[in-house]
Amino acid sequence: MTVMEQRGAYRPTPPPAWQPRTDPAPLLPDAEPYRVLGTEAAAKADPELLRTLYAQLIRGRRYNAQATALTKQGRLAVYPSSTGQEACEVAAALVLEERDWLFPSYRDTLAAVARGVDPVEALTLLRGDWHTGYDPYEHRVAPLCTPLATQLPHAVGLAHAARLKGDDVVALAMVGDGGTSEGDFHEALNFAAVWQAPVVFLVQNNGFAISVPLAKQTAAPTLAHKAVGYGMPGRLVDGNDAAAVHEVLTDAVRHARAGGGPTLVEAVTYRLDAHTNADDATRYRTDDEVETWREHDPIALLERELTDRGLLDEAGIQSARDAAEAMAADLRARMNQDPVLDPMDLFADVYAEPTPQLREQQAQLRAELAAGQEGAHR
Amino acid sequence: MTVMEQRGAYRPTPPPAWQPRTDPAPLLPDAEPYRVLGTEAAAKADPELLRTLYAQLIRGRRYNAQATALTKQGRLAVYPSSTGQEACEVAAALVLEERDWLFPSYRDTLAAVARGVDPVEALTLLRGDWHTGYDPYEHRVAPLCTPLATQLPHAVGLAHAARLKGDDVVALAMVGDGGTSEGDFHEALNFAAVWQAPVVFLVQNNGFAISVPLAKQTAAPTLAHKAVGYGMPGRLVDGNDAAAVHEVLTDAVRHARAGGGPTLVEAVTYRLDAHTNADDATRYRTDDEVETWREHDPIALLERELTDRGLLDEAGIQSARDAAEAMAADLRARMNQDPVLDPMDLFADVYAEPTPQLREQQAQLRAELAAGQEGAHR
């Protein structure tokens, strides 16, 4: 029996061939985003996990602040901050096993870093140095993906390939609310469900696609309701509740690994910073709205839970901050060094072997450089 | 207030901004395809309508047979038959007002014909004569569309434009089950729902995309379940029950015209013929399966209902057949005339005015023709 045949066939449903079908009910999301912090469910959460999440959130927030600061110093060309969304970024990385794969979008450098990618390498693209700064195979993190939603079919293909090879690898793919409108989102989810590929789709619904609010992006009850249309479960979670995101993603990863197929998770969150440092968010949203969300800050939520339950004290907070500060200092120091680039790298890795045409162009540039020329800048 | 603002905004749903949302329940399809014929609902159906549908089904079946015969005589390059799907084709055309628009896919020449397009003009494309044989504005039928699902955003744009202009025009767009997998399907439904455009999407789920059965196309409970993910109602109907399809589409058209926005209708049907005359359906399905569906033939279903209720007698059947025969004879006669083509038409209507480059090429071809040359055939 092939992988393709393992699941029950969808049957056309009219007379004469009426058949029982997939029951849609279990695929539909809950009416409200799932929460753990501040609810009874929190009691069941593993204290160690919560403390780890906390340290990672602190570190993540500091990373976002540092990266943003680096844009002001001209050390980064651009930075799309995930400030306010750290719970999603961090949980996405932590729920995966080493053999699993993460597929980040352009905003998700933090998730890559939380999975182990060196921050300098994660930021290489945004520094303008090279397109992908890290070896995707080292931590099994796909290259940061800018064309929206195009990374989703990649995740499906990779997970499917792993399954065909008999490896119990799960792929977790990240996308924004805006990205769900792209055709590639649709095609990826459909392939994943038909193939029962071990993929988890994490939509960070941060309310905006640059300036476009969700109401102009979709009329769906929730983005998680899209899942039923593919025949996969949809889950709705409070994206600022790190414990809840971690739990929902962990369930989805487990489900995928066990052969249960893909899950669509919508995490409701908010981007506290502008779209990027180059964006002017005051053009499309009010300070009031931002302030309301600051009160639902992922760090504050977790910190309250931990301190209320006596799992975190001043010393614990300080030590998380110190660790974050050390990371930031190291990042700052290393980003302040000018990267050394070799113009001849332009011709490297276009193909396995340069074509005769590229060899000619290589020779031309080499001659120009020898003559002291600098391309566009005379 | 702009059209864009007329509908309630989708609100992100977490704390702190938890808001009541669109209720998904009414958007979900029924568990079974809606049926009228042979059920109690049939009593409420307008006898005149049923008789009209019957005459059109007979005519449609004859049209399909005639067109298929024309391929054997080399009078059509190819014909994708809608035999078995006539109820959908005919109902789609009949539910529209004159000012409305129909967006057919490549299989839907019958719907175009049922809406008034001259069969010879509807078949011009498949005859190899010109890409679109009719004036789309004459009967408000968009050109037959071959790149799958690409006609759906057109329908949305047209309906949106009409609404912006204050015209109460509805667009009905047709697509196959296979076409629902394309990104354009997703993008069109999303735009339609966000804009609340007056569009009805009719998916003819005929069980196959060429050789690929629905089970390899989707894992969804039904295709109609996709609707909730866009925030529009999904309706499931027995596509071989002409009265049911007519009723469901009529409701959807009325809903759209009243400003209620789009509806997704899945009509469960079956393609009794091969994909096209060039296809060999025995490669991918059994005769048994086809036979089961023949017993659920749309014409037989309606004929039984009408005769059982005394609304149709032998004479009525005969007169419907005679009318169909006359149509077929006329079609045959006209299709047997060789179309007269002017090679210089190659350059017509590439642009409003030919470019200087096209003028040169035009002159070249004119000279070649004058010299008695015939392009590729020396």
Next chain:
Amino acid sequence: MTTVAVKPATMAQALTRALRDAMAADPAVHVLGEDVGTLGGVFRVTDGLAKEFGEDRCTDTPLAEAGILGTAVGMAMYGLRPVVEMQFDAFAYPAFEQLISHVARMRNRTRGKMPLPITVRVPYGGGIGGVEHHSDSSEAYYMATPGLHVVTPATVADAYGLLRAAIASDDPVVFLEPKRLYWSKDSWNPEQPQSVDPIGRAVVRRPGRSATLITYGPSVPVCLEAAEAARAEGWDLEVVDLRSLVPFDDETVCASVRRTGRAVVVHESGGFGGPGGEIASRVTERCFHHLEAPVLRVAGFDIPYPPPMLERHHLPGVDRILDAVARLQWEAES
């Protein structure tokens, strides 16, 4: 008649003005795209339009380029004149099928019954330090697609004139906006916009006698700079700004090359399979016996657009252009 002081304006401002004037002149003109409404576009080219004309005329769409262009097709079918903004060059690729299979062909498919007066604005090209997918030169794809006009301005005045002409055209126009010229300034008076230039005419930006630089869009200022620099070497270079790649102005280009006897085509787009091949070939076909040397090409390398820190080595610059001019066999025939 009072003389109006001619103030400098940027190309972006001229484009905004063209949109505004077109929308004011014809209620059928609708702007749609990602972030074009409230934000005014990431380059602010649509700034103020939603406010002035309402969101139904200048609409923030869902984030889906095929959907944007596909719905624009439907709007055009119903008599509107959509102006679509693609946010960046590479983000027009998802709309490729709609563009090739419908936009470019609908008039032809319907024997002229259903023209599609759609303008597709595409910010293109590099030199702005953009990260990957933000600096593509995609004009070769559009040029190879019959049924499209392909237009690109290099000056502030042309930005206005050509965009007005594009919107007024009954044919689809891919309107390529050189990103790095958005902030270029010129003494252009927005209160007295020039009359609309016709699409399809190249213009000699600088007359010269030694050789012709044939170029367009972002490379026009570079060529003008090169021409200035060339004076020191004793070359008097003519610079032809194509403005329209489709239709192509063979007349103006060939007249120049016949005069000078030598030509270099300059563009940012990759050389192999790029616009320069077409241009050099057609010039050679038409001017063979006037040519003292083969028509040469200076283009981007045949590589994916490089990261910002390396782009200056990729983009055709003054030195590279002068090197090509030097190779135009000034001394002797071989």
Next chain:
Amino acid sequence: MTTVAVKPATMAQALTRALRDAMAADPAVHVLGEDVGTLGGVFRVTDGLAKEFGEDRCTDTPLAEAGILGTAVGMAMYGLRPVVEMQFDAFAYPAFEQLISHVARMRNRTRGKMPLPITVRVPYGGGIGGVEHHSDSSEAYYMATPGLHVVTPATVADAYGLLRAAIASDDPVVFLEPKRLYWSKDSWNPEQPQSVDPIGRAVVRRPGRSATLITYGPSVPVCLEAAEAARAEGWDLEVVDLRSLVPFDDETVCASVRRTGRAVVVHESGGFGGPGGEIASRVTERCFHHLEAPVLRVAGFDIPYPPPMLERHHLPGVDRILDAVARLQWEAES
């Protein structure tokens, strides 16, 4: 050693055999696309593969070209060698973004860490009486995209050899299959398939001394026919079959043109912005002083592919090629 009788095979059969041999040789080779499994593809090129290797190796996908190519990217990331079938030329357009922004660039983006050995098979070109969207020549788009190899066979033996080479390549290859040659036959023995030809070498299909016809894919047989017909006019034409558009074999092509001094590029694809511009330009750049006449082009007209009943007037045929040869200035220099 026994001599095996060499039986005629069609190009389609050779392609099937190449896929089968590649799949047998390397379990990483997976075929995916629309109708490639049970049906064996609409052109039957994948016939029997699902049966022999199972549906996990030869998979009927959902109907979505971006999804097919996008998932192939992910499969290649995990070490597979996907061979994707696009059902027809025009139906590859929905996958354009995946092709341009990912397939062509992944190796470069990742500094060689993540090569994508994907073969994209695209049946292309006209002459088979196909209705609209079934006869496009889309090679210009692929040629203008750095990072892709673009290959197209013209003979049964090359169909086998080049497809094996494409699948074996560690780079993505767009493999263009001339639809109207699918049923062309040649004495090629499937039981003793030739060794795999390297990608990037053109071949002289017919030696000649008067002028060179530079061509590829579906136009190769037409050019050979033209060369035969030209003998009556006293011309001895050389025919070069490019086989690979990227990389381009400047050496073979230029050696031929230097020998003959005259050249015509022939292809079905539209002329303007088509491959011929690149080819004619590079030949001219390299062979200028060997040329007795400008390199001419015979191509499809710059129009959307016409309906079947008119396609013979559109496609480059023998007469049109001979007309071009006649214009190669045989008499005198102007």
